[in-house]
Amino acid sequence: MPGKRRPKLERHKTTLPSITPRFPAVERQKTSVDIEPRPAKFTEDKETFTHVAAIEIGTSYSGYAYAPRKEGKSVAKDIVMNQAWLQTDRALETLRTPACLLLNEKKEFEAYGYEAEQAYGQLVKDGKQNRCFYFRRFRHKLLGVEDLRLNSHITEENGKTMPALKVFSMSFRYLKSQLLNELCLHGLDISVDDFRWVITVAGFSDDRTKQFIRRAAEKAGLPRRQIILCLEPEAASLFCQNLPSNAFSEKIPILKAGAKYALADIGGGLTDIVMHEKKRDSIREVSRGVGAKLGGGSVDNIFLQFLYKLLGDKIAEDFVNLHRKDFLALMRDFENQKRNVTPLTTTYIELKAPTCLQVLCQKAQYNDNLANVIFRSVYKGRVKLSSNKLRIDAVVSNEFFRATTVEMTKIIAHSLTSLKTARDVPYLVLTGGFAESPAVQEFMNQELVGKTQIKQVIVPPDSDIAVLKGAVIYGNNPAGISSRVLRNTVGLRIARLFNPEMHPPDKKTVLANGTEYILDIFSPFLTIGTRVPTAFVSHQSLTTTEPNQKKVEIDIYSSLGLSHNFVSDEGCSQLGKIDYPIPGPSEEPRPVFVDVVLGDTEITVIVIDKKTQLQTKYYFPPLKDK
Numbered sequence: 001m002p003g004k005r006r007p008k009l010e011r012h013k014t015t016l017p018s019i020t021p022r023f024p025a026v027e028r029q030k031t032s033v034d035i036e037p038r039p040a041k042f043t044e045d046k047e048t049f050t051h052v053a054a055i056e057i058g059t060s061y062s063g064y065a066y067a068p069r070k071e072g073k074s075v076a077k078d079i080v081m082n083q084a085w086l087q088t089d090r091a092l093e094t095l096r097t098p099a100c101l102l103l104n105e106k107k108e109f110e111a112y113g114y115e116a117e118q119a120y121g122q123l124v125k126d127g128k129q130n131r132c133f134y135f136r137r138f139r140h141k142l143l144g145v146e147d148l149r150l151n152s153h154i155t156e157e158n159g160k161t162m163p164a165l166k167v168f169s170m171s172f173r174y175l176k177s178q179l180l181n182e183l184c185l186h187g188l189d190i191s192v193d194d195f196r197w198v199i200t201v202a203g204f205s206d207d208r209t210k211q212f213i214r215r216a217a218e219k220a221g222l223p224r225r226q227i228i229l230c231l232e233p234e235a236a237s238l239f240c241q242n243l244p245s246n247a248f249s250e251k252i253p254i255l256k257a258g259a260k261y262a263l264a265d266i267g268g269g270l271t272d273i274v275m276h277e278k279k280r281d282s283i284r285e286v287s288r289g290v291g292a293k294l295g296g297g298s299v300d301n302i303f304l305q306f307l308y309k310l311l312g313d314k315i316a317e318d319f320v321n322l323h324r325k326d327f328l329a330l331m332r333d334f335e336n337q338k339r340n341v342t343p344l345t346t347t348y349i350e351l352k353a354p355t356c357l358q359v360l361c362q363k364a365q366y367n368d369n370l371a372n373v374i375f376r377s378v379y380k381g382r383v384k385l386s387s388n389k390l391r392i393d394a395v396v397s398n399e400f401f402r403a404t405t406v407e408m409t410k411i412i413a414h415s416l417t418s419l420k421t422a423r424d425v426p427y428l429v430l431t432g433g434f435a436e437s438p439a440v441q442e443f444m445n446q447e448l449v450g451k452t453q454i455k456q457v458i459v460p461p462d463s464d465i466a467v468l469k470g471a472v473i474y475g476n477n478p479a480g481i482s483s484r485v486l487r488n489t490v491g492l493r494i495a496r497l498f499n500p501e502m503h504p505p506d507k508k509t510v511l512a513n514g515t516e517y518i519l520d521i522f523s524p525f526l527t528i529g530t531r532v533p534t535a536f537v538s539h540q541s542l543t544t545t546e547p548n549q550k551k552v553e554i555d556i557y558s559s560l561g562l563s564h565n566f567v568s569d570e571g572c573s574q575l576g577k578i579d580y581p582i583p584g585p586s587e588e589p590r591p592v593f594v595d596v597v598l599g600d601t602e603i604t605v606i607v608i609d610k611k612t613q614l615q616t617k618y619y620f621p622p623l624k625d626k
Contacts, residue, residue: 049226051190054198054471055175055217056096056232059140060268060297061433062113062171063096064179065468066195067476075476076242079469083182087114087332095465096433099268101171103133107162112174117328120157124324130158135167137297139202140269142168148208149624150215165216172199172220197222198475200467201601203233203265203272204291204487207558207575210602211623228475229601233265233272235470236431237283238480240460242473252458254278254427260286261427262454264412265467266434269297271408273415275422282482287419288529289487292411296338296434298404303334306400310377315360326354341397342438348384348391401439409447416452426455431466435459478534484599485531490575491524492594493555493567495545507566517545522557522564522572525596529562532599540594548585552592554578554607556620576621578605583612 052075053066064082067075085097097113102120104110110132111119120134134157141154142164153161176192183190199217201210210229218224240263243249254261257280265272271294275286308316320327333351341349353370361370371385384391416422428448434440441459448454460466474480498508498516507518525538544552557567558575567574582590591610597603603620 047196049196050194051196052198052472052475053179053195054200054230054235054468054475055172056200056468056471057099057139057168057171057175058096058267058467059137059270059295060099061094061096062099062175063465063468064175065465065472066179067472069196069476074242074473076239076469076473077244079472081465081468082178085114096468099137099139099171101135101138101167101174103162103170105131107133107166109170109174112171117332121325121328124328129324133160133162134158135162137269138164138167140293140297142209142212143202143205143270143293145209148212149626150212151626152212165212165219168213168216169219172217172222176220176222192221193223193226195226196475197227198230198471199227200230200232200235200471202270202291203231203274203289207603207621208623211619211621214602214619215623228478230471230474231272231274231289231601232467233263233274233289234283234481235468235474236265236466237263237274237276237429237470238473239431239466239470240429241278241283241480242470243460248461252460253456254429254458259427260425261429261458262412262416262422262425263429263431264408264435265432266408266430266440267295267432268434269293269295271295271411273412275415275419275425279482282480284483285481285485285531286425287415287422288485290411290415292408294404294408294411295432296437298407299338299400299434300331300334302400302403303331306396310379310383311357311373312377315357315373318360319354319357323354323356323360326356330354338397338400339437341394341401343394343398343442348393349397351390351392353385353388353390398439401437402443405440405443406447409444413448413452416454423453426453427458428454428456429458429460431460431463433464435463481534483531483533486526486528486598488558488560489524489527489562489564490556490558490596490598490603491522492540493519493557494521494523494542495519496521511545520567522567522569524563526598527562528560534599535597536599538596538598540596542592542594544582544590544592547587549582549590550585551579551581554580554594554605556596556603556605578607578618578620578622580607580616583609583614586611
């Protein structure tokens with residue numbers, strides 16, 4: 001309980017007459033959209049990276065891109081994508097590979113991407129899938145985990161669990177190795193230390209998830225000080241602002257200074273939405289971003305439900321569980337074919353019918369065949385079996401997309417109308433692999449243009465790799481994003497002298513020397529919804545409260561509310577704690593400066609002991625081991 005904890009900190013902003021500050025008081029920053037940034041006191045060595053590399057581990061696909069560093073110039077034209085990955089049957093060539101990781105029974109790396117899919121399919125065919133660990137779309141499982149820790153586990157396809165940190169670090173290590181090997185093959189002598197490494201994260205990831213991703217990247221061998229995190233919708237927005245000048249880009253209204261637009265990055269499992277305004281040399285955020293677990297994977301789930309209705313529960317269950325390799329092959333075939341679905345399609349989608357389906361139909365339906373099973377289903381006349389192929393007409397295939405897209409448009413429309421600062425946003429930009437679907441584009445137009453303030457839906461070329469390329473652009477010049485809107489109210493837990501005229505009696509704690517304190521006052525830096533410049537620093541001044549105090553606990557709390565009096569108030573929760581060791585504890589009170597860097601993709605805390613000028617930087621929040 002707070003009343004039993006030793007008091008540690010006292011903000012010298014207080015005006016209580018009994019407190020005599022040992023150093024000048026520091027005024028708390030005002031909550032305003034016109035806040036001016038102040039430089040951090042923390043000094044680091046000059047950045048010496050010569051190249052920028054971006055790594056994306058998405059819900060469905062992963063990849064990397066890189067470019068030489070260009071100070072003061074755009075690197076958009078110099079970005080190199082990874083070599084195209086091929087499906088094992090060479091049916092499709094993609095610039096990103098599936099986010100699939102295969103480990104052997106000893107939990108050692110076996111394969112990643114398409115190779116992992118193929119190897120796992122063979123293990124399933126041989127009945128050896130329980131001897132391996134196969135992770136598919138594992139990022140999806142990390143988002144929303146409460147009390148995320150370094151030893152948190154996630155579940156693989158067969159129900160076994162493993163530390164999530166190991167799964168992500170192995171994935172980062174694989175992609176890092178692929179990049180460095182590619183450079184080596186081209187005769188380029190560039191080491192891991194020559195790069196600034198940009199790691200992409202979902203725009204609505206919480207602070208713990210961001211720090212977890214950072215730790216996984218560090219565990220993969222990326223230099224800590226050369227890692228920066230990039231929000232995926234921001235990367236996509238930067239990509240759009242750096243499109244090469246051509247007939248298409250000249251027609252895009254969002255490239256003009258003063259233009260406001262919403263951007264929805266829709267991939268395999270997530271929809272990330274931001275509201276941006278184009279400034280002369282940068283982008284500023286207009287309103288808080290939102291997100292949802294919706295994407296191309298939702299269409300796959302609807303297709304799976306379709307199979308159950310088409311085949312019946314018994315046949316579909318056996319197909320999915322007992323013939324896993326054939327099932328995965330059918331899903332991959334659907335993944336390839338669904339890219340061509342449009343609302344105006346009049347031809348059939350054709351998927352190769354696995355041979356095992358005929359066998360299952362004979363077993364389940366007393367020597368019946370697949371054609372008859374389909375004929376008796378609710379899709380009679382809409383789905384046919386012809387030349388060993390499932391032919392699905394446009395009415396059915398469009399429904400695969402409509403339900404997911406309608407849910408996305410509801411979220412986008414709500415964002416546009418519920419936030420006052422977003423009500424004059426006339427353009428919607430779509431990026432991500434799912435945005436390339438003509439069906440998605442058409443449904444977005446139908447549901448938003450004319451029904452909301454959106455006048456135009458824009459899909460840039462190469463929208464599926466917009467995040468990766470945009471992340472490289474961001475890594476070269478993070479100032480391309482000039483300001484952000486805070487997602488939370490963030491502040492310190494501080495101690496103050498008890499004042500019976502101001503404070504509740506039950507909050508009073510008496511120290512050994514008889515001094516009465518309040519130990520759990522919430523002192524916010526800035527409140528939710530505040531627009532702050534990137535790298536904005538909130539300067540705090542704290543001091544020890546006991547002689548020879550060996551450490552101070554810097555407790556940072558967050559809330560979705562505008563104000564709280566105490567950290568124990570409902571809705572206010574601890575974001576994390578730093579145990580800062582006082583260098584050479586002494587009798588006199590020891591002033592400590594705490595600079596909290598807000599407005600960046602991560603929260604960083606810089607603690608400076610005034611007496612020794614020792615500076616320590618923390619990436620926040622620190623994650624617990626257990």
